[in-house]
Amino acid sequence: MKKMIFGNAAKISRRKFMVSSAAAGGGLALGMNLPFLSDAHAQRAGTGTEINIWVVVRPNDTCVIRIARSEMGQGTLTGLAQLVAEELDCDWKKVTTEGLTPGRNLASKRAWGNMSTGGSQGIRQSQDYVRRGGAAARMMLLQAAADLWQVPVAEVTVDKGIVKHGPTFRQIGYGKVAAAAAKLPPPDPKTIKLKDPKDWKIAGKPLKRLDTAAKLNGSKIYAIDVKLPGMLNAAIKDSPVFGGKLKSFDEAKIAKMPGVKKVVRVKDSAIAVVAETWWQAKTALDALPVVWDEGPNASQSSATIAEFIKAGLTSEQTNGEIKKGDALAAIAGAAKKVEATYSTPFLSHACMEVNNATVKLSADMAELWVPTQNLEASLAALSEESGIPLNKCEVHRHDLGGGFGRRGGTQDYVRQAVVIAKEFPGTPVKLIWSREEDQAHDFFRPISQCKATAALDAQGNLTGMHIRLSGQSINAWLNPAGVVNGKDRRQLQGFWEEPHDAQIGYTVANSLIEYTMRNTHVPVGPWRGVNTNQNGVYMECFMEEIARAAGKDSLEFRRALMKNHPKHLAVLNAAAEKGNWGKPLPAGQYRGIAQFMGYGSYSAATAEVSVSPQGKLKVHRMVLALNCGHAVNPDQIAAQVEGSVAYGLSATLYGDCPVEKGRMTSLNFDSYEIMKIAEMPKVETVIVPTYDFWGGVGEPTICVVAPAVLNAVFAATGKPVRSLPLKDIKLV
Amino acid sequence: MAKLNINGRVRDANVPNDTPLLWFIREQVGLTGTKYGCGVAQCGACSVHINGEVQRSCSIRVGDIKATDKIVTIEGLSATTSHPVQQAWAALDVPQCGYCQSGQIMAAAALLAKTKKPTDSDIDQAMTNICRCGTYQRIRAAVHLAAEGRSALNRASKARS
Incomplete structure (x- = not known):
């Protein structure tokens, strides 16, 4: 790429670059996509010039940064824009974003990569290629300025989108060189050097979100708000008993109700009413006589499920184990044995925006408006269910009113909406679930129990630990390929020995951690933090019981087991320090502590609580420490940590989805209670990034919220809490 | 009708x-x-x-x-998103997904119309809206900020722009 030094370097044709880049396996999207730079794309970016697939520059120096991942409140949009803008060296005040659609990604051979937004991967999985996109665009813009001035590019600098040539006091904005830059070949990927985070000026800073304004005045259009000409609305009811079937319904009874257009059978288990407005559709659906074939699951209840799972605590067969030394022998020979059995319930996601999907099917085109964490999965569901080829399908992007894992791969509501829309060719139909339907037909956080046994020697050292988990498998329900030879490693999340993602932070000489799969008839799926939630409670509440049985300080006992895990330990220490561990508290207040790992990041927390003589719990203050490797926007990380406290504490205090007669019974917020502002503790976030890895942010900290609080309750009452939620437990 | x-x-x-x-x-x-x-x-x-x-x-x-x-x-609520509550929400970057925030803002505006300087307890009583993203801590801070008046709002907006 020598020629590039003085410009006019168009020796490598775009097509050739694409082929060579793909052949080298570099997969650098900006090169691979060049052949697809159509006029249509340029138009969509307004009057701007596309420098590469991530960056469009407008004549007024505005930089449009393209975003592939979904935004559901977690701040990924702003964080990704910061990373690109950092490498682009543009003016942050002139940054705007453009959301990509999956149809466009597909047409460009997935140039923008994976669009799935789950597992706290939005930033950590795409940071490298989006930063490279920003850096490559900067190099091209600088080269274009150097060419214009006929000076070596090495003499050219840039600050906030203004390119300067110091020796001749010349300067020019990105907007004025964009057209020339776009004609240059992209730089050789090997010549792209990403900045050291120490030099970051935009990334790493607590900048404000880019997407706040429309959330303050009602102007933001979520998918549920979509209005299309001639649009009809649908309300739906799926068999209340999971696995049940729709037997019959009496359409005549509601046919003459206001606005009603049609009653539609949706697959074999659901019924929908389509009307002019949603309120008409829902009113008619509520009045529609429906007979269900409830099937064999109607005999299931919380009690039968609990018994079924309990049996897994002592079963012979297991579905995954992590073994070191001989835990059972150590326990048999222990000076002191500690034992406890724990349980956690099913939980729904309860996103504030209920599931909805608007579908318009024409003879040769399918369109979808939907809140989704996986735009490409939505596109695939639209195509499969409609029978219209993928390249004739498109999903219109809408930021989500919450996601929390509910709206990833399953796409159940999209499929329903397509079935309904098939009855109205050419007419858009919006399906909205009622809150009751949303609570009845979630993919719930899996139910589980845990039996834990520990061995202490005469000096109170932990010499052996046996943890047996029994519960439902997410993989078995949603991803059977994830269960390999009957083993399901995912359910042991947080106990893994391997570093980097969800590693256990303790070294115990003799340790046996096992999982027994007990699948119920209730659909399960990922729920913010996924299995680190339950496993964090089990590990850290049990560690507290062990420490107390050993007569040792909760923090010191943990520290002694964490010498081989310096990153876990550093985060625990950070939480302890900021949380004033060991220092006096106001009368009646007690502290708890916990640490655990998930989603590539290290988390720890302290909680300060009081329990009134009547048994009323108040959480006063929590300190959460997080090492997520790179901190892209500290203020948004703090927002995610604060949010994880609310989501985690709400589950701890109230969360439960009981099953009766095979169906869910907590169908709205009157029974599925959600924590409110009065119960929100003061949250302090300590970010201790070490900049030697990229971890997640949205999910990691939730796993320490419940155990820190429960351990503080233990300190307050002298009694361990072994089942959730707390509303069902008498604390004193 | x-x-x-x-x-x-x-x-x-x-x-x-x-x-x-x-x-x-x-x-x-x-x-x-x-x-x-x-x-x-x-x-x-x-x-x-x-x-x-x-x-x-x-x-x-x-x-x-x-x-x-x-x-x-x-x-x-305002023609130009200029109500003190809206400005405080912006200054502290309160919303995450934003879905509940219309309701939160309306509840906060009604509270401040009656109680010029609400205490934490006033906020606990008046703000009973659910937020699943968990923006409660910032909502509380933003209600206090809005109550402090224009000059405080302007300072807060400038501090983090």
Whole structure:
């Protein structure tokens, strides 16, 4: 790429670059996509010039940064824009974003990569290629300025989108060189050097979100708000008993109700009413006589499920184990044995925006408006269910009113909406679930129990630990390929020995951690933090019981087991320090502590609580420490940590989805209670990034919220809490 | 036929009397800033002002509203997103997903209209809206900030721009 030094370097044709880049396996999207730079794309970016697939520059120096991942409140949009803008060296005040659609990604051979937004991967999985996109665009813009001035590019600098040539006091904005830059070949990927985070000026800073304004005045259009000409609305009811079937319904009874257009059978288990407005559709659906074939699951209840799972605590067969030394022998020979059995319930996601999907099917085109964490999965569901080829399908992007894992791969509501829309060719139909339907037909956080046994020697050292988990498998329900030879490693999340993602932070000489799969008839799926939630409670509440049985300080006992895990330990220490561990508290207040790992990041927390003589719990203050490797926007990380406290504490205090007669019974917020502002503790976030890895942010900290609080309750009452939620437990 | 005054404009409510105000606002008037969250007056996403009082529009029938009642939705709170509550929300980057925030803002605005300097306890009593993203800590701080007045708002806006 020598020629590039003085410009006019168009020796490598775009097509050739694409082929060579793909052949080298570099997969650098900006090169691979060049052949697809159509006029249509340029138009969509307004009057701007596309420098590469991530960056469009407008004549007024505005930089449009393209975003592939979904935004559901977690701040990924702003964080990704910061990373690109950092490498682009543009003016942050002139940054705007453009959301990509999956149809466009597909047409460009997935140039923008994976669009799935789950597992706290939005930033950590795409940071490298989006930063490279920003850096490559900067190099091209600088080269274009150097060419214009006929000076070596090495003499050219840039600050906030203004390119300067110091020796001749010349300067020019990105907007004025964009057209020339776009004609240059992209730089050789090997010549792209990403900045050291120490030099970051935009990334790493607590900048404000880019997407706040429309959330303050009602102007933001979520998918549920979509209005299309001639649009009809649908309300739906799926068999209340999971696995049940729709037997019959009496359409005549509601046919003459206001606005009603049609009653539609949706697959074999659901019924929908389509009307002019949603309120008409829902009113008619509520009045529609429906007979269900409830099937064999109607005999299931919380009690039968609990018994079924309990049996897994002592079963012979297991579905995954992590073994070191001989835990059972150590326990048999222990000076002191500690034992406890724990349980956690099913939980729904309860996103504030209920599931909805608007579908318009024409003879040769399918369109979808939907809140989704996986735009490409939505596109695939639209195509499969409609029978219209993928390249004739498109999903219109809408930021989500919450996601929390509910709206990833399953796409159940999209499929329903397509079935309904098939009855109205050419007419858009919006399906909205009622809150009751949303609570009845979630993919719930899996139910589980845990039996834990520990061995202490005469000096109170932990010499052996046996943890047996029994519960439902997410993989078995949603991803059977994830269960390999009957083993399901995912359910042991947080106990893994391997570093980097969800590693256990303790070294115990003799340790046996096992999982027994007990699948119920209730659909399960990922729920913010996924299995680190339950496993964090089990590990850290049990560690507290062990420490107390050993007569040792909760923090010191943990520290002694964490010498081989310096990153876990550093985060625990950070939480302890900021949380004033060991220092006096106001009368009646007690502290708890916990640490655990998930989603590539290290988390720890302290909680300060009081329990009134009547048994009323108040959480006063929590300190959460997080090492997520790179901190892209500290203020948004703090927002995610604060949010994880609310989501985690709400589950701890109230969360439960009981099953009766095979169906869910907590169908709205009157029974599925959600924590409110009065119960929100003061949250302090300590970010201790070490900049030697990229971890997640949205999910990691939730796993320490419940155990820190429960351990503080233990300190307050002298009694361990072994089942959730707390509303069902008498604390004193 | 009922007549409804929404954001200063009187409209005919050509719907059955038992239609919830929320769905009239969303589907007939076409103002979608007021959100459906639960339909049973639990979550507050549908909060609007009726004669200055914050009310949950999902549980109020159109037929129970008088033509003289003044209904204000989030779209009518200010012409230029300039209400102190909106400015405080912006200054502290309160929203995450944003879905519940119309209701939160309407609840906060109604609180401040009555209680110029609310205490934490006042906020606990008045702000009973659900937020699943968990923005409660910032909501509390933003209510206090809005109560402090323009100069504090301006300082806070500049501090993090």
